[in-house]
Amino acid sequence: MSDQALNTVGKSELRRDGLSHVTGKTQYVDDIQFPDMLYLKMVRSPLHHARILGIDFSEAEKVPGFVRAFTYKDVPKNLYTILCLIGVGPDEEPVLAEKEVLYKGEQIAAVVAQSEEAAIEAAARVKVDLEELPAVFDVEEALKPGAPILKPWGTNYFVYEGHHCRRVRYGNIEQGFAQADYIVEGCYEPKPIEHAPLETTGCIAKPEANGRITVYTNTQALYFSMDNTALILNVPFNKLHFVGGTVGGGFGGKVDVIVEPIAALAAMHTGHPVKYLYTREEEFHVSSTRVAYRIYFKDGVSKDGHIVARQVTSYADSGAYNRHTPYAVTKHAANISGPYDIPNVHIDAHCVYTNRVPTSAMRGFGVTSASFATELQIDKIARKLGMDPFEIRLINAYRNGDMRPYQKVVGDATLVEVIQAAAGMAHHPLSERFQAMNSWDRANSPARPEPVSAEKRS
Amino acid sequence: MASKIVTFTLNGRETEVMVKPLTTLAKALREKLGFTATKCGCYEGNCGSCTVIVNGEPVLSCILPVEEVEGQNVLTLEGITPAEGLHPLQQAFHENFAIQCGFCSPGMLMVSKALLDKNPHPTQAEVAEAISGNLCRCTGYDPIIAAVLQVAAGSNGNQGGSHE
Ligand code: FES
Ligand code: FES
Numbered sequence: 001m002s003d004q005a006l007n008t009v010g011k012s013e014l015r016r017d018g019l020s021h022v023t024g025k026t027q028y029v030d031d032i033q034f035p036d037m038l039y040l041k042m043v044r045s046p047l048h049h050a051r052i053l054g055i056d057f058s059e060a061e062k063v064p065g066f067v068r069a070f071t072y073k074d075v076p077k078n079l080y081t082i083l084c085l086i087g088v089g090p091d092e093e094p095v096l097a098e099k100e101v102l103y104k105g106e107q108i109a110a111v112v113a114q115s116e117e118a119a120i121e122a123a124a125r126v127k128v129d130l131e132e133l134p135a136v137f138d139v140e141e142a143l144k145p146g147a148p149i150l151k152p153w154g155t156n157y158f159v160y161e162g163h164h165c166r167r168v169r170y171g172n173i174e175q176g177f178a179q180a181d182y183i184v185e186g187c188y189e190p191k192p193i194e195h196a197p198l199e200t201t202g203c204i205a206k207p208e209a210n211g212r213i214t215v216y217t218n219t220q221a222l223y224f225s226m227d228n229t230a231l232i233l234n235v236p237f238n239k240l241h242f243v244g245g246t247v248g249g250g251f252g253g254k255v256d257v258i259v260e261p262i263a264a265l266a267a268m269h270t271g272h273p274v275k276y277l278y279t280r281e282e283e284f285h286v287s288s289t290r291v292a293y294r295i296y297f298k299d300g301v302s303k304d305g306h307i308v309a310r311q312v313t314s315y316a317d318s319g320a321y322n323r324h325t326p327y328a329v330t331k332h333a334a335n336i337s338g339p340y341d342i343p344n345v346h347i348d349a350h351c352v353y354t355n356r357v358p359t360s361a362m363r364g365f366g367v368t369s370a371s372f373a374t375e376l377q378i379d380k381i382a383r384k385l386g387m388d389p390f391e392i393r394l395i396n397a398y399r400n401g402d403m404r405p406y407q408k409v410v411g412d413a414t415l416v417e418v419i420q421a422a423a424g425m426a427h428h429p430l431s432e433r434f435q436a437m438n439s440w441d442r443a444n445s446p447a448r449p450e451p452v453s454a455e456k457r458s
Numbered sequence: 459m460a461s462k463i464v465t466f467t468l469n470g471r472e473t474e475v476m477v478k479p480l481t482t483l484a485k486a487l488r489e490k491l492g493f494t495a496t497k498c499g500c501y502e503g504n505c506g507s508c509t510v511i512v513n514g515e516p517v518l519s520c521i522l523p524v525e526e527v528e529g530q531n532v533l534t535l536e537g538i539t540p541a542e543g544l545h546p547l548q549q550a551f552h553e554n555f556a557i558q559c560g561f562c563s564p565g566m567l568m569v570s571k572a573l574l575d576k577n578p579h580p581t582q583a584e585v586a587e588a589i590s591g592n593l594c595r596c597t598g599y600d601p602i603i604a605a606v607l608q609v610a611a612g613s614n615g616n617q618g619g620s621h622e
Binding site: 012014015017018019020021022023024025026027028030031033195196197198199200247248249250251279280 | 488489494495496497498499500501502504505507534535536539544548549551552553555557558559560561562563564567593594595596
């Protein structure tokens with residue numbers, strides 16, 4: 001490594017798209033225009049939970065410039081789940097709502113018109129007859145008996161391989177607690193956050209002479225988007241040509257597949273390019289947010305500062321549909337024991353449905369929220385024991401060769417060195433013993449608590 | 459309502475555009491005239507990305523009816539970009555990583571240009587104040603302020619732009 005010539009590491013390289021950005025020549029979706037383009041606006045649910053009794057387009061059809069409306073009946077495969085491509089199921093989110101709406105702002109019908117103004121006017125004139133149903137907004141309320149049931153399989157949780165939550169089991173939690181000198185509990189609730197990219201989510205789908213549809217999109221996940229669109233439209237993948245890569249801010253907010261399938265469907269049916277770009281209000285109101293969690297910790301800690309047992313019960317608010325949250329919860333379950341070597345771990349991480357706007361990916365999703373909670377918890381433990389917050393992390397940090405609770409041997413540990421460097425930068429004195437620690441061996445570290453061997457599998 | 463023709467100077471050129479009443483300057487520039495450097499992050503006067511310069515003042519083009527610029531002098535990012543190379547602000551934005559996704563950059567550049575034209579040596583606080591109506595979700599603002607201050611320190615803040 002050291003005698004290898006490095007061309008880029010250690011240097012700042014100017015952005016390759018920088019010149020295009022500072023001259024305003026970068027072409028974003030909203031900068032693309034076609035002379036015969038149509039505009040798509042969505043009719044959305046004004047209620048959090050309701051049964052759809054009927055939709056009346058008669059007034060909308062009278063708006064000059066109205067071209068066509070679409071309902072779920074027009075969508076070849078209306079039910080989907082974005083992560084079906086990596087084996088997550090079942091399909092449970094409708095492209096356009098069928099019998100029921102599960103969140104305020106849910107897509108019910110699409111209206112396409114010759115101008116944006118006409119599309120807005122026509123969408124506003126669509127009458128949707130709704131019967132309001134009781135809604136649930138709290139993850140724990142949603143799991144109680146008597147809560148309104150949102151999913152066709154009869155529960156409000158995602159099913160992980162037959163289980164009601166994503167489970168991690170390592171060591172023996174009861175024996176771990178029995179070994180502990182202290183029990184430290186905590187509850188943490190990272191909130192949903194809107195990514196608020198400066199460019200709103202959108203695309204233009206354009207029918208080509210050869211029968212293909214070109215989709216200009218600002219998705220962060222071009223192939224994911226294309227594959228899902230092909231499945232929803234029930235066309236071979238080679239019928240679609242996705243053009244993208246220029247994203248005016250995403251942060252995870254542009255990995256859901258929402259605008260492309262319906263715009264492509266409208267383009268196929270009308271023969272015109274169709275633009276579906278969220279307004280700023282839609283971006284805030286209906287685009288997915290970061291997942292909100294409620295995370296309960298119960299940690300067993302020994303007098304010398306070792307966490308010897310960790311039990312976590314957490315509830316992720318998926319909102320009304322899956323999007324990326326079932327996957328986020330798996331990452332959350334893997335990371336909620338932190339970068340710490342804890343010999344006895346018991347995690348129940350629930351992915352819960354509520355009548356909130358669906359949640360999904362955002363920067364380090366699953367992991368960021370887990371780190372937030374885990375680091376607050378270890379500070380709480382340090383306070384309880386009267387220990388230095390740097391030292392307690394150095395004591396518990398996993399080293400190379402340690403087993404993670406989800407059965408992966410650590411090969412790239414760096415926490416010890418990071419904490420030492422952070423202490424240096426913060427001018428926080430560390431005693432020699434802590435400065436001498438490293439990620440490769442346990443020299444200078446207190447004896448490691450013995451893992452309890454029973455039940456040692458994930 | 460009938461469309462009408464609005465005449466104004468755009469980046470040094472006499473320009474005519476036929477628009478429906480209350481068409482915004484942003485829509486006229488972007489959709490009628492093809493000047494798409496000006497971006498619209500909200501179309502409702504909240505984000506600053508659509509900032510252009512009218513008679514030396516930064517304005518939000520997404521909420522300004524184009525009739526209001528009849529006979530006026532409008533400058534967009536296209537107009538400050540020299541035929542070769544970059545305006546000093548563009549160069550400084552590029553070099554200071556004051557751009558990430560680039561969507562706020564046109565508005566940031568125009569608001570910074572309007573500032574330096576009036577006040578070639580602003581303080582850090584004055585730069586922060588000048589860009590305070592412009593949102594950037596990527597950079598955290600510091601590199602943008604650094605870029606503007608770098609141009610000011612080179613006292614070349616009011617040089618660029620051939621069409622003023
Ligand atoms: S687009 Fe004009 S302020 Fe946002
Ligand atoms: S660079 Fe992305 S919003 Fe500023």
